Amino acid sequence: MTKTLNDLVPPIVPVDLDEVMREGRRRRRRATAIQGGLAAALAVVVGGTTGYWWVNRPDAVPATPATSPAVSGTSTSGVVCPTPTPPPNGEKTLASYSGLLYWGGRTYFWEQGQEPPTPGAKLGEVTCDIVAIQDKAFAIWRGSWPDGSSTVASRGAPIHEVKGEDPRCELTVKRRGDSRWVRLRVKDC
Numbered sequence: 001m002t003k004t005l006n007d008l009v010p011p012i013v014p015v016d017l018d019e020v021m022r023e024g025r026r027r028r029r030r031a032t033a034i035q036g037g038l039a040a041a042l043a044v045v046v047g048g049t050t051g052y053w054w055v056n057r058p059d060a061v062p063a064t065p066a067t068s069p070a071v072s073g074t075s076t077s078g079v080v081c082p083t084p085t086p087p088p089n090g091e092k093t094l095a096s097y098s099g100l101l102y103w104g105g106r107t108y109f110w111e112q113g114q115e116p117p118t119p120g121a122k123l124g125e126v127t128c129d130i131v132a133i134q135d136k137a138f139a140i141w142r143g144s145w146p147d148g149s150s151t152v153a154s155r156g157a158p159i160h161e162v163k164g165e166d167p168r169c170e171l172t173v174k175r176r177g178d179s180r181w182v183r184l185r186v187k188d189c
Contacts, residue, residue, distance in 0.1 A: 079146050081128035081155075084139035092138035097131055101150040101173060101184050103159060108171050108184035110152050117172040117183045120161035124148055126173060129155040152182060 086092055099110025103123070127148030132155070134140055148159065153173040161167040162183060169189030175182045 079127040079148065081133055082141045082143055084134055084137045084141040086139040093140055094138065095134050095140050097151040099152040101152060101171060102145050103147055103171060106186050108186055111183050111185050114183045116181050118163040119172050119181055120163040122158050122160050124159045126150045126153045126155050126157040126159060152176065
């Protein structure tokens with residue numbers, strides 16, 4: 001008896017096209033890159049319905065810096081880190097982050113895939129750990145961050161010049177978690 005194609009190929013399971021579309025939209029939202037200097041461009045609502053919470057939404061409730069060190073996390077250098085508050089509707093948000101450091105009025109971005117830098121002179125320390133602050137509060141800070149705030153390094157991590165580079169263009173910090181030095185660069189240099 002000769003086998004036919006139907007005998008050789010297993011039956012095809014029907015596909016729910018609506019489920020495929022929902023999964024594609026979910027993956028696309030998750031993969032959305034953060035543009036510009038935004039530390040959190042897309043937030044995922046936790047505990048409610050899933051949706052977007054853009055940092056620069058015009059209807060966003062402005063938060064104010066907290067003055068209590070227990071709440072805000074005053075750094076060892078005396079800088080009071082901002083504490084975001086969740087929106088009034090009670091939804092909690094978790095942000096997606098790009099690697100950045102605020103220093104000297106400039107925003108330095110992490111250039112992944114670069115060779116490890118050689119640290120030069122120490123300039124200071126990370127004063128506010130943006131990831132830890134926002135994730136603990138389940139909210140996104142909509143104001144500006146003080147110098148030394150970073151999404152790449154934890155509070156207290158040293159900030160150094162990159163040996164042989166202009167510190168107005170490149171800096172280096174020890175990365176959170178694995179303590180490797182990473183290169184951060186100002187976009188217009």
